[in-house]
Amino acid sequence: MPANPQNMESRARLSAADWEQAALDVVAAEGVAALAVESLARVLGVTKGSFYWHFPTRDALLKAAIDRWERRDEDEIISQVEAISDPRLRLRDLFQRVSREVQSHRIYAALLQASDLPLVQPVIERISRRRLSLLTDAYREAGFDARRAAHRARLAYTAYSGFLQLNQRHGMPRMDQDEYQAYVDHVITTLVPD
């Protein structure tokens, strides 16, 4: 038995998971439209012939990659949210945490941009519902009635995705680190009750 072939660096043989991870990297860096099998094969040091052994089609890869990301993402979010019982503290922590992991939200931003593709549209819808109900629940626990909780959650979530979108490729004036943190604080004091 070979010594842990999964961790051999730059090994010749690839698995489907390798392709999915590489696909996610491309999506995060250049968007969904930039995901092409030949260029991806070049990145991995192989050719198309390899790809079409692992996946029947390009869309199959994209779907598998997104599913992988969605599972990972959901697990992280859930575990983070379970931690804090006080809803107001939970909301503040959520905002702060999200604000620091901009890197990890690049894929979601890319998917948002490609939400007209029939493959990603249901994904966006699922994620939006989940995150929205997450926020809505927190606001309800914080004392908002159902209506206002839903509205405030929607406002917070649209501000989040709008921020992602406009910061994608310098769509907005850039902020330095201090300015950014000050902005996050402003958002929290504006959208989270004391």
Next chain:
Amino acid sequence: MPANPQNMESRARLSAADWEQAALDVVAAEGVAALAVESLARVLGVTKGSFYWHFPTRDALLKAAIDRWERRDEDEIISQVEAISDPRLRLRDLFQRVSREVQSHRIYAALLQASDLPLVQPVIERISRRRLSLLTDAYREAGFDARRAAHRARLAYTAYSGFLQLNQRHGMPRMDQDEYQAYVDHVITTLVPD
């Protein structure tokens, strides 16, 4: 001299402006990616041969169409804003007005989705800066200091574009008319000082 050939309905000969307007319709309805010269020619009842007389390339059409929209849009915004002197009333009116003209923001939403194209990226940046400084000025006039005004403006603007994005193709649970108006009211009371 012919009797006003500009207004002859379904006249055979087209002008560049006709192509630009038709292009804007397509972009508003199906997005930037759906803008193709052959399909557009079919819509106008002609063929490619006509198109390449008016424009050297597809991107040239897209750019001309966007420029046309940008000029029109800017004029409307400016004239609307000049009207109301009280900054708080102006902000409320702005939010209400924008909320009612979702139709007219379809093109901006489409451009946001295509903001990775080098042709539209500078447009998004220009528009963002203009609208952001518009909001920032209003908040400053309303008594915010420079820092908080910039932050609140950014929050409002990202909420706006995030809303556009997530409502594009049912990325979010739909609202009926009353619910929508209630949401707008909530946004106003949350983001505009009394």
Next chain:
DNA sequence: TCCATACCATACTTGCGCGTATGGTCGAAT
């Protein structure tokens, strides 16, 4: 009347990226 110009049709070429067909290689199990 006749021509020049503006506008349009038809028939190509071209490039790109997906997918297919087919054969090759390397490791592991018999």
Next chain:
DNA sequence: ATTCGACCATACGCGCAAGTATGGTATGGA
């Protein structure tokens, strides 16, 4: 040692949309 199957290379076909080449038609002015 042979064989089998997982993995990969090479070469090709194909569809789509952009762009080109070239010729045709209509209209206003000389």
